[in-house]
Amino acid sequence: MTTEKHKSVMVVEDDLDLLDLIAVILTEEGYRVVPATDGRDALAKVAKEMPALILLDVWMPVMDGPEFLARFRRMYDHATPIVLLTAAEEGRIADAEIQAEGHLSKPFDLDELLRCVAVYVSENPGSGGGMRPSAEALESQNDEMV
Amino acid sequence: MRLPFSLRVKLLASFLFVLLPIFGILIADFRVESERDIEGALDEQMRIAQTVGAVLDTTFDEAIAVGTFMASQPVAQTFDTSQLDPYLQSLAPLYPQYERINVYDIRGWNAGTSLPYSPGASRASVADRPYFQEVLATNTPAVSEVLISRRTFRPAIAAAVPIRDDKGQPVGVVSVTLVPDLLARKLAGVPLAPGQDIFTTDHKARAAFDTRRQQMAFWERDYSRFPSIQQALSGKPVRLRSFLSPIGDVRLGALATSPKYGWVVGATLPVEEALAHATVALRLRLLSYSGLAVLALGLASLLAWFLVSPLKQLTAQAIAIGKGELSRRVTIATGDEMERLGTVFNEMAARLEITLDDLGESNAQLKAILTATDHAVVMEDLDGRIGFLNKRMEEWFGLQAEDVLGQKDEVMATRIAALTRDPEAFLQRRRYLSEHATAVLEEEVELVRPTPRIFRLYAAPVYSDGQLLGRIEHYSDITEHRRLERLRDEFLSMAAHELKTPVASIKGYTQLLQRWAPEGHDPREGKILKIIDRQSDRLSRLVQELLEVSRLQLGRMELRKERIDLVKLAKEVVEGIAPTTDKHHLLFQGPASAIIEADRNRLEQVLINLLDNAIRYSPEGGDIETRVMISEDEAIVAVRDRGVGIPKERQERIFEQFYRAHAGTPYDFGGMGVGLYISRQVVERHNGRIRFESEEGKGSTFYFSLPLSRKEN
Numbered sequence: 001m002t003t004e005k006h007k008s009v010m011v012v013e014d015d016l017d018l019l020d021l022i023a024v025i026l027t028e029e030g031y032r033v034v035p036a037t038d039g040r041d042a043l044a045k046v047a048k049e050m051p052a053l054i055l056l057d058v059w060m061p062v063m064d065g066p067e068f069l070a071r072f073r074r075m076y077d078h079a080t081p082i083v084l085l086t087a088a089e090e091g092r093i094a095d096a097e098i099q100a101e102g103h104l105s106k107p108f109d110l111d112e113l114l115r116c117v118a119v120y121v122s123e124n125p126g127s128g129g130g131m132r133p134s135a136e137a138l139e140s141q142n143d144e145m146v
Numbered sequence: 147m148r149l150p151f152s153l154r155v156k157l158l159a160s161f162l163f164v165l166l167p168i169f170g171i172l173i174a175d176f177r178v179e180s181e182r183d184i185e186g187a188l189d190e191q192m193r194i195a196q197t198v199g200a201v202l203d204t205t206f207d208e209a210i211a212v213g214t215f216m217a218s219q220p221v222a223q224t225f226d227t228s229q230l231d232p233y234l235q236s237l238a239p240l241y242p243q244y245e246r247i248n249v250y251d252i253r254g255w256n257a258g259t260s261l262p263y264s265p266g267a268s269r270a271s272v273a274d275r276p277y278f279q280e281v282l283a284t285n286t287p288a289v290s291e292v293l294i295s296r297r298t299f300r301p302a303i304a305a306a307v308p309i310r311d312d313k314g315q316p317v318g319v320v321s322v323t324l325v326p327d328l329l330a331r332k333l334a335g336v337p338l339a340p341g342q343d344i345f346t347t348d349h350k351a352r353a354a355f356d357t358r359r360q361q362m363a364f365w366e367r368d369y370s371r372f373p374s375i376q377q378a379l380s381g382k383p384v385r386l387r388s389f390l391s392p393i394g395d396v397r398l399g400a401l402a403t404s405p406k407y408g409w410v411v412g413a414t415l416p417v418e419e420a421l422a423h424a425t426v427a428l429r430l431r432l433l434s435y436s437g438l439a440v441l442a443l444g445l446a447s448l449l450a451w452f453l454v455s456p457l458k459q460l461t462a463q464a465i466a467i468g469k470g471e472l473s474r475r476v477t478i479a480t481g482d483e484m485e486r487l488g489t490v491f492n493e494m495a496a497r498l499e500i501t502l503d504d505l506g507e508s509n510a511q512l513k514a515i516l517t518a519t520d521h522a523v524v525m526e527d528l529d530g531r532i533g534f535l536n537k538r539m540e541e542w543f544g545l546q547a548e549d550v551l552g553q554k555d556e557v558m559a560t561r562i563a564a565l566t567r568d569p570e571a572f573l574q575r576r577r578y579l580s581e582h583a584t585a586v587l588e589e590e591v592e593l594v595r596p597t598p599r600i601f602r603l604y605a606a607p608v609y610s611d612g613q614l615l616g617r618i619e620h621y622s623d624i625t626e627h628r629r630l631e632r633l634r635d636e637f638l639s640m641a642a643h644e645l646k647t648p649v650a651s652i653k654g655y656t657q658l659l660q661r662w663a664p665e666g667h668d669p670r671e672g673k674i675l676k677i678i679d680r681q682s683d684r685l686s687r688l689v690q691e692l693l694e695v696s697r698l699q700l701g702r703m704e705l706r707k708e709r710i711d712l713v714k715l716a717k718e719v720v721e722g723i724a725p726t727t728d729k730h731h732l733l734f735q736g737p738a739s740a741i742i743e744a745d746r747n748r749l750e751q752v753l754i755n756l757l758d759n760a761i762r763y764s765p766e767g768g769d770i771e772t773r774v775m776i777s778e779d780e781a782i783v784a785v786r787d788r789g790v791g792i793p794k795e796r797q798e799r800i801f802e803q804f805y806r807a808h809a810g811t812p813y814d815f816g817g818m819g820v821g822l823y824i825s826r827q828v829v830e831r832h833n834g835r836i837r838f839e840s841e842e843g844k845g846s847t848f849y850f851s852l853p854l855s856r857k858e859n
Binding site for chain 1 (some may be wrong): 653
């Protein structure tokens with residue numbers, strides 16, 4: 001397990017208190033946390049560094065979870081697992097969840113959160129560094145920057 | 147039956163038909179009468195035959211009497227020609243009715259004759275004649291059969307009498323030969339009916355005489371070939387209703403035998419003659435019948451004309467009305483029922499005119515209503531042709547009434563299909579509709595062109611007085627309705643999210659504090675943190691329930707079914723909950739697997755709900771057993787607790803929403819009272835059933851069953 005620690009976990013959550021909480025507990029457990037407050041922020045950050053796992057909120061301003069998920073999957077390979085932080089808004093996440101590896105219902109136990117993160121991070125041992133985006137991805141990334 | 151003939155022909159035919167029985171009666175009458183005439187004629191013929199028979203007997207008797215007289219003369223016994231010839235010749239003028247009188251000796255030789263005879267000429271013998279032998283043998287007089295005279299070579303009949311000696315023994319014969327036309331002469335005075343024929347034959351059926359055939363060859367005289375003659379000879383009188391005579395006409399007649407000598411007498415008459423009277427009568431009657439028929443037909447024609455001419459007028463009028471000339475009226479002034487019919491017809495036409503005006507008005511009104519309505523309406527007849535479509539139909543689907551009216555509905559359907567998201571599916575359902583005239587269809591049609599819209603289509607058969615007229619299709623625009631629904635969904639999702647996120651923070655931070663200082667700085671702190679944790683869970687559940695109930699009420703609980711192992715799922719849920727309680731023992735029991743098709747999250751929710759209840763209402767702790775069982779084609783899950791149970795009077799209502807069985811009791815643990823309501827909805831949406839057994843103070847067992855997956859594992 002120790003090797004899995006220090007791996008980066010991106011947390012995309014607009015509620016800063018919750019973001020802080022997840023960051024604190026994951027940092028305590030030895031993960032490196034990359035925080036993002038919305039989908040656009042997250043997209044910008046994954047471009048620089050691809051995390052081992054993304055914890056993704058659904059409802060967010062600027063760019064919400066499902067939209068981020070769609071863009072992310074279009075731009076990168078399926079390698080990085082994504083876990084949705086939901087409030088069981090099933091109608092909303094129905095489409096998005098197909099592309100996500102799992103979901104965690106709010107509110108969650110901290111133990112539950114840690115178990116979940118540990119499972120997905122260990123299942124994705126190859127990542128941790130950045131991944132080469134596809135040409136198409138670069139193009140749309142350029143669009144984003146314009 | 148409908149006869150393709152005019153009224154006139156039918157009337158004439160019926161008159162003729164009525165006259166037919168009269169014709170039948172005439173014919174029957176004729177038959178009866180002719181029968182009577184024939185019987186009368188036969189009686190008459192029989193009478194004639196019998197009379198002639200009697201005459202015949204008398205004639206023969208006279209001849210025999212003359213013979214007897216001769217035989218008794220002494221000169222007869224001399225057999226001396228020189229004495230007998232003059233004697234007989236002297237007597238001849240006294241008996242002009244006899245051709246001759248001869249005397250024969252016992253050997254048959256002529257011993258004397260009444261005919262002039264040249265002396266010395268050889269005498270003939272009659273020894274071979276049967277009658278001669280008969281007379282000698284019987285010693286009694288006899289009448290001969292019809293002979294051919296050996297002297298005259300003409301037919302002749304002889305009456306022979308024996309000449310007896312002193313001892314009475316026959317020694318010779320006196321023969322009296324009858325003149326052949328003796329009978330003709332005797333009958334000369336009798337007036338014969340036209341065609342009347344009288345004939346006689348001897349006892350050997352040899353014709354002696356026939357009024358119609360005076361000259362017959364010898365061989366023609368043999369009548370023995372006729373069965374009726376044979377019958378008469380046997381002594382029975384014969385009546386012949388109809389026979390073909392040897393000379394070729396159809397006759398009737400009677401045959402009788404003369405009582406004494408057994409000769410046959412026949413009297414015949416042409417049938418035509420016998421029926422002459424009846425035929426004349428029939429002709430007269432037929433003539434009057436024909437007159438009657440002609441009269442009747444004339445009357446029928448007249449009647450037909452009276453009937454037909456007003457009818458023709460009515461027909462012309464009806465045709466005119468059919469063409470829309472409603473103001474036309476008939477004028478029939480026959481003063482009878484026809485005139486009444488005309489009047490009624492005129493009244494009907496007038497009323498029709500008014501009714502049609504009204505109908506036109508209400509039709510226009512209906513069309514105006516249908517046009518003004520904010521729905522698209524189209525009506526198809528039984529052949530699937532468009533009979534009506536309103537303004538909205540044209541607007542919404544870009545149709546022109548004149549393009550589709552009277553056309554098959556495929557024309558319209560193809561145009562609408564081109565605008566939909568899934569044209570093939572739309573057309574497929576149309577095909578179903580056209581194959582099932584009485585089908586009722588309710589569905590959503592999503593248009594992508596010209597602007598995205600959603601319509602609700604309702605198609606149903608239209609009946610009038612129980613008779614199928616066609617189909618109405620009715621589109622209502624539910625785009626806005628759908629948009630509002632989506633907004634509401636989104637709002638609910640967002641509300642849940644916005645409510646749960648702070649709860650998640652509260653719960654998370656509480657747990658963080660617990661992690662950092664498990665015992666707390668103060669013993670009371672640990673307890674407080676637990677309370678905060680528990681209450682945030684409760685708050686979260688309330689939010690979740692609120693969301694669920696809202697969704698259920700909107701009818702928008704979506705199931706994402708997949709193949710899952712119920713045993714595995716239940717076990718996981720039990721294992722997940724077990725650590726949350728210290729007081730209870732959560733036990734699990736089940737088979738290796740039970741594969742069902744279900745929404746994993748929903749079922750999890752049901753299990754959690756049942757287990758939560760079990761824990762909550764077993765405040766004293768104890769075993770909580772979860773069992774999965776398989777029964778035929780379903781899987782059954784039972785969750786049993788040893789808790790407080792549900793009071794009997796509250797059991798009925800526990801699946802109702804917002805019903806809280808323990809409200810106001812020491813076991814009121816809060817909640818919205820929707821857990822079991824949601825569980826039941828979820829189970830039923832999976833085609834399953836949920837029930838429970840409970841006894842107050844002893845605990846409850848909840849069961850739910852779900853159909854097993856039919857797919858082979």
